[in-house]
Amino acid sequence: MDKNDxxxxxxxxxxxxxxxxxxxxxxxxxxxxxxxxxxxDALDMVGMLEAEMNIETNEKELKTIITVQDVVDYIIRKTSNQNNTNLNSQVTV
Known part of the structure; x- marks a missing residue:
């Protein structure tokens, strides 16, 4: 998913x-x-992020979400971290 999606x-x-x-x-x-x-409503949104986007939320980070842009950036950051973690766990030497 890109930023617009x-x-x-x-x-x-x-x-x-x-x-x-x-x-x-x-x-x-x-x-x-x-x-x-x-x-x-914010709690509902957190539940959606966890369920739909498979994101583990962090209360400290959530307090910084004020705008729709912040929500989008948070999803990008968390899904990017997940992808990097998944890639790192697949690397074998």
């Missing part, structure tokens, strides 16, 4: 789960101010 995935998730109008969602949208999510 991840953005579209996240956008669809917000539209389908929280019924946020699609036009309200862009990379700069604040999760809590612009999209009006609350802490329960």
């Amino acid at each position: 991840i953005f579209l995935f996240v956008k669809k998730y917000f539209v389908d789960t929280f019924e946020i109008p699609e036009k309200k969602i862009d990379l700069q949208s604040s999760l809590f101010d612009d999209l009006e999510l609350d802490s329960i």
Whole structure:
């Protein structure tokens, strides 16, 4: 998945789960101010990341997620780390 695919995935998730109008969602949208999510919604999002993207979340890192861009970057970073870990575990000498 490239960055645009991840953005579209996240956008669809917000539209389908929280019924946020699609036009309200862009990379700069604040999760809590612009999209009006609350802490329960944030927990739902974390559950989705863990289930759908197979990402192990870290509470400290999650506190830095404020915008849709932050969500996209977090997914890219975590899936990139997973891919590197998977590649490293497959290397034999």
